[in-house]
Amino acid sequence: MSEQPATGQTPIDALGLPVVLLSHRGPVSFARSAAGRTAQRGSGGLVTALTGLAGHLPEAVWVCAATSDEDRRIAVEYGDKAVDVALEPAAHISEGDEPGPHLRLRLVDVDPRQHEDFYSVIANPLLWFVQHGLYGLASAPELTRREREAFDTGYAAVNAHFADAVVEQVHAHGGRALVMLHDYHFYLVAERVRRECPRALITHFTHIPWPEPDSWRVLPPDLRERIFRGMLGNDVVAFHTRRFARNFLLGCQELLGLRVDLDAMTVTAGGREVLARYYPISVDVASMEAMMGSDAVQEHLQALDEAFLSDRKMILRVDRTDPSKNIVRGFRAFDTMLGDHPELVGTVRFFALLQPSRQDIPEYFDYIGAIGGVVAEINARHGADAIELRLESDLPLAVAAYSRCDVLMVNALNDGMNLVAKEMVLVNSRGGVLLLSENTGAHEELGEFAITVYPFDIQQQADALYAALTMPAAERQDRLVAAAAVVRHNDVGRWLRRQIRDVLRLPAATDG
Ligand code: GDG
Numbered sequence: 013m014s015e016q017p018a019t020g021q022t023p024i025d026a027l028g029l030p031v032v033l034l035s036h037r038g039p040v041s042f043a044r045s046a047a048g049r050t051a052q053r054g055s056g057g058l059v060t061a062l063t064g065l066a067g068h069l070p071e072a073v074w075v076c077a078a079t080s081d082e083d084r085r086i087a088v089e090y091g092d093k094a095v096d097v098a099l100e101p102a103a104h105i106s107e108g109d110e111p112g113p114h115l116r117l118r119l120v121d122v123d124p125r126q127h128e129d130f131y132s133v134i135a136n137p138l139l140w141f142v143q144h145g146l147y148g149l150a151s152a153p154e155l156t157r158r159e160r161e162a163f164d165t166g167y168a169a170v171n172a173h174f175a176d177a178v179v180e181q182v183h184a185h186g187g188r189a190l191v192m193l194h195d196y197h198f199y200l201v202a203e204r205v206r207r208e209c210p211r212a213l214i215t216h217f218t219h220i221p222w223p224e225p226d227s228w229r230v231l232p233p234d235l236r237e238r239i240f241r242g243m244l245g246n247d248v249v250a251f252h253t254r255r256f257a258r259n260f261l262l263g264c265q266e267l268l269g270l271r272v273d274l275d276a277m278t279v280t281a282g283g284r285e286v287l288a289r290y291y292p293i294s295v296d297v298a299s300m301e302a303m304m305g306s307d308a309v310q311e312h313l314q315a316l317d318e319a320f321l322s323d324r325k326m327i328l329r330v331d332r333t334d335p336s337k338n339i340v341r342g343f344r345a346f347d348t349m350l351g352d353h354p355e356l357v358g359t360v361r362f363f364a365l366l367q368p369s370r371q372d373i374p375e376y377f378d379y380i381g382a383i384g385g386v387v388a389e390i391n392a393r394h395g396a397d398a399i400e401l402r403l404e405s406d407l408p409l410a411v412a413a414y415s416r417c418d419v420l421m422v423n424a425l426n427d428g429m430n431l432v433a434k435e436m437v438l439v440n441s442r443g444g445v446l447l448l449s450e451n452t453g454a455h456e457e458l459g460e461f462a463i464t465v466y467p468f469d470i471q472q473q474a475d476a477l478y479a480a481l482t483m484p485a486a487e488r489q490d491r492l493v494a495a496a497a498v499v500r501h502n503d504v505g506r507w508l509r510r511q512i513r514d515v516l517r518l519p520a521a522t523d524g
Contacts, residue, residue, distance in 0.1 A: 022509055023509045023510075023512040023513040023516060024068055024069065024070075024508065024509060024512055026512075026516060027069075027070060027190065027512055027515075027516065028070070029070065029188065029189055029190045029213070030070060030071035030072070030073070030185040030188075030189045030190070031069045031070065031071065031072045031073070031189065031190045031191075031192060032072075032073050032075060032178055032181045032182055032185075032189050032190070032191045032192070033062065033066065033069075033072060033073070033074045033075065033192050033194070034074075034075045034076070034174060034178055034191070034192070034193045034194060034198060034201065035058060035059070035062070035074070035076055035194040035195060035197075036076065036077050036131075036135075036194075036195065036197040036198070037054055037058070037059055037076060037077070037079070038054055038059070038074060038076030038077065038079075038117060038119070039053065039054050039059055039062070039063040039066070039074060039076070039097075039099075039115055039117070040052065040053060040054060040097055040099075040103045040115070040117065041054060041079050041080050041082075041083055042080060042082035042083050042086060043080055043082050044081070044082045044085075049082060049104075049105070050102075051097070051102065051103035051104055051105075052103070053099075053103055058194060058195065058219055058293075060296065060299075061293060061294075061295070061296060061504045061507070062074075062194075063099070063115070064296045064299060064504070065504065065505065065508050066115050071116075071185065072115070072116065073094045073116045073117070073118055073181045074115055074116065074117050074118070075118045075120060075174065075177050075178055075181060076117070076118075076119065076120065077119070077120055077122060077127075077174075078119040078120060078121045078122070083119050083121075084119075084121045086105075086119055087119040087120060087121040088121065090119070092118070092177070092180045093118075094116040094117060094118045094181070095116065095117045095118070095119065096114055096115075096116055097114060097115045097116070097117050098110045098112055098113070098114050099112065099113045099114065099115060100112040100113060118177055118180075118181060120173065120174055120177045122170055122173060126165065126166050126169050126170055126173075127166075127170060128166070129161075129162035129165055129166020129167065129170075130162075130166040130167050130169070130170035130171075130197070131166075131197070132372055132373065133158065133159060133162035133166060134159070134162050134163055134166055134167040135167065135196055135197045136370055136373060137153075137373050137375070138153065138159065138231075139196045139199075140196065140220065140336075141153065141375075142223070142227060142228065142230050142231065143196065143220050143221050143222065143223055143227075143426075144220065144221060144336040144425060144426040144427075145223060145227060145425065145426055146335055146336060146375075146425070147230060149230070153230065155231075155232070160235075163235060163238075167200070168200055168238075171197075171198055171199070171200035171201050171204070171242075172200070172204060174198060174201055175200075175201040175204035175205050175208075176204075178191060178193075178201065178205050179204070179205055179208040179209055182205070182208075182209045182212050183208075183209070187209055187211050187212070188211045188212065189209075189212050189213075190212070190213045190215070190512075190515060191205055191209075191212050191213065191214045191215070192215050192217065192511075193214065193215065193216040193217070193246070194216070194217050194219065195217070195218060195219045195220070196218060196219075196220055198216070199216075199239045199242045199243055200238065200239075200242035201216075201242070201245075202214045202216055202242060202243065202244075202245030202246040203241065203242050203244070203245030204245070205245070206245045213247050213515055213518060213520055213521060214245065214246045214247050214248075215246055215247060215248040215249075215250060215511065215515065216243060216246045216248075216249050216250065217250045217251075217291070217511075218249070218250070218251050218252075218256070218428070219252070219293070219428050219429070220428040221256055221426050221427070221428055221453075222251055222256040222257070222259045222260050222263075223259055224259045224262060224263075225259070225262050225263040225265075225266040225267050228240075228263055228267060229267075233267075236267055237267065237268060240263055240264060240267060240268055241268070241281075243260070243286075244264070244279070244281040244282070244284075244286050246286060247286065247287065247515070247518055247520060248286070248287045248288075248289055248511075248514060248515065248518070249286060249287070249288050249289070250288075250289050250290065250291055250511060251288070251289075251290050251291075251428075252290060252291070252292050252293060252428045252429045252453035253290050253292065253453045253456050254290050254456075256290065256428075256453075257277060257288040257289060257290045258274065258277075258288070260288050261274060261277065261278075261279055261288050264279045264281070265279075268281075277289065287514070287518075289511075289514055291507050291510050291511055292429060292453060292454075292456065292457055292502060292507065293428075293429050293431070293504065293507050294431075294434055294499060294502055294503050294504045294506070294507055295431055295434050295435055295438065295499065295503065295504055296503065296504050296505075297438065297499070297500055297503045297504075300411070300435060300438055300439060301438075301439070303407075303408070303411050304411060304415065304439050306408065308408035309408045309411050309412045309415075310412075311408075312408055312409045312411075312412035312413075313412040313415060313416060316412055316413060316416045317416065319400075320361065320416070323359070324359060324360065324361055325359060325360040325361070325418040325419070325481055326360075326361060326363050326413070326416060326417045326418050326419070327346065327360060327361070327362045327363070327417070327418065327419045327420075327421060327477065327481075328362075328363050328364075328365070328413050328414070328417035328419065328420050328421070328436075329342060329362075329363075329364050329365070329366075329420070329421045329422070330365045330366075330410045330413065330414070330420075330432045331365075331366055331367070331432065332366070332367045332368075332369035333366045333367065333368050333369050333376065333379055333380050333383065333403070334369050334370070334376070334379075335375060335376070335379050335425075336424055336425050336426055336427065337423075337424050337425075337427070338423045338424055338425045338449070338467050339364070339366065339379075339383055340379075340382050340383060340386050341423065341467065341468070341470055341473065342421050342423045342473065343362070343364075343383075343386045343387060343390055343399060344386065344470050345421075345423070345470045345471075345473030345474045345476075345477060346362050346390065346398075346399070346474070346477060347389075347390045347393065347394070348470055348471060348473075348474035349474040349475075349477045349478050350393075350394050350398070352474060352478070353478055356478075356481065357394050357395060357398070358395060360418075360481060361397060361398060361399070361400060362398065362399040362400070363400050363402075363413060363417070364387075364399060364400065364401050364402065365402050365404075365406070365409060365410050365413060366383065366401065366402065366403050367403075367404065367405040368380060368403055368404075368405075380403065383401070384401070387399045387401045410432075411435070411439060414432075414435055414436040414438075414439050414440055414444075415439045415440055415441050415442075416440075416441075416442060417436065417440065417442070417444050418442055418443075418444055418445065418480075418481065419444065419445045419446075419447060419477065419480040419481060420432070420433065420436045420440075420444055420445070420446050420447065421447045421465075421473075421477070422446065422447060422448050422449055422452060422454075422465075423447065423449045423465050423467050423473055424449045424451060424452050424467065425449075425451060425467050425468075426451045426452075427449065427451065427452040427453065427454075428453050429452065429453035429454050430448075430449075430452040430453065430454045431454075433446055433448055433452065433454045433458060433462075434454060434458070434499045437458065437461075437492055437495040437496045437499055438496050438499050438500070440492060443485055443488035443489045443492055444488070444492060445462075445463060445480035445483055445488050445491065445492075446458065446461065446462040446463070446491075446492075446495065447462065447463050447465050447473070447476050447477065447480060448462035448463070448464060448465065449464075449465050449466075449467050450464050450465070450466060450467075451467060457498050457499075457502060458495050458498060458499075461491040461492070461494050461495035461498070462491070462495070463476045463479055463480055464476075
């Protein structure tokens with residue numbers, strides 16, 4: 013089906029509605045130093061993707077949390093008004109008509125105790141764990157009064173607070189706007205926005221897996237029903253894959269007893285039809301290529317070439333230290349592979365670039381300890397530099413390593429999409445082979461060009477590593493080129509255009 017309306021305009025040109033975006037992390041965060049107010053661009057898949065696109069959306073306002081002290085000062089200073097931010101040369105609050113890309117930002121200040129309950133009791137530990145299947149159910153979770161109270165006074169209260177900020181922005185545009193909500197932090201926002209702004213069009217994009225109905229039974233009925241009912245306040249609920257969209261509908265059927273149509277991918281609730289759709293997110297090809305050409309990446313590339321010499325192969329992984337990424341089993345597979353093929357010891361190194369993540373959550377804190385332990389054990393067995401572990405955030409280094417690696421390991425237990433896999437195939441120049449977990453959203457697009465791995469099967473991952481390291485050069489190159497072509501075609505601009513195309517087809521889009 014064509015993405016272009018008959019006029020030849022893109023769906024974004026044809027939208028003709030102001031857009032209000034909501035995500036927890038925003039595109040810019042501010043700080044104060046002796047030199048005055050400074051701004052830093054946000055990181056992470058969602059923010060990078062949307063920052064590039066937001067400038068193309070009509071009258072876009074981005075609502076997000078104030079995360080630094082300076083953000084909070086700005087939130088107080090500007091109240092419910094949006095701040096105009098120029099993104100170039102360095103991001104700053106714009107005082108007038110400056111050329112270049114701009115964003116309008118509405119920073120929302122949240123009471124720290126409410127935020128703690130919302131973020132560090134419910135969203136990150138509980139919802140993330142349920143949706144990635146991370147619980148060892150014999151002992152976790154233990155839901156106590158703390159979690160129940162945190163759901164009401166943290167999660168629900170913070171959702172209401174952000175919903176009110178969204179409502180203000182919609183009202184500032186006369187009550188009619190496209191509202192695009194993002195991720196597992198905000199499942200309860202849509203119903204409140206719909207109540208206050210019945211003429212708004214509302215979509216929600218979930219960046220993480222949406223599991224099958226039985227997984228939600230970890231939560232008691234009242235909590236899981238509030239989440240599903242909250243989502244039904246949207247016009248469109250969107251996911252990375254067809255499987256996740258289908259799981260949402262099956263949950264509506266089995267947990268709420270609602271009527272769903274699995275062919276049309278709709279659910280009827282309260283006399284309204286809600287669409288479940290899937291749009292695989294992707295990367296911004298142009299900015300990835302621009303970064304590849306930057307001085308920072310080129311300097312790292314030179315250092316990597318020296319460290320690996322021409323004859324040593326590099327297995328790479330780039331991940332947050334999140335248990336869902338399955339880092340420990342990946343190292344065990346490398347260990348098994350070297351044990352099975354001792355002739356490879358000394359000819360291949362594992363380069364692991366891991367960004368410490370969510371260290372306030374005990375499971376995440378312990379996970380870094382487990383990673384350090386297994387690396388020490390393997391290096392004691394196979395040589396001190398068998399695995400090079402870097403626990404730091406350095407995007408230019410990650411991009412240089414994408415370009416230089418011979419194998420990228422992505423063996424996640426569960427992953428909504430996995431942008432790292434897409435980024436590597438785009439910039440690699442050595443016939444890099446992708447090892448890709450069947451449980452990533454990216455597997456639907458890239459699985460046929462990758463070696464599929466099964467995340468719990470360490471022997472199979474070891475065999476896959478060996479197969480990748482010994483694959484003939486021509487086959488490696490063919491697979492890489494084909495995978496890169498898919499990413500180029502299905503880039504992040506297409507991800508957004510397809511969503512807007514579907515919004516324009518909603519009956520409510522023409523009701524005015
Ligand atoms: C969630 C979902 C979904 C890499 N090294 C550094 C760094 N990166 C960038 C990568 C990539 C992003 O971080 C990671 O994205 P992923 O998709 O791999 O994983 P999550 O962070 O878990 O993202 C995921 C995504 O949302 C989008 O919907 O694909 O499934 O879990 O772009 O290049 N960024 C910084 N420093 C680094 O060292 N700042």
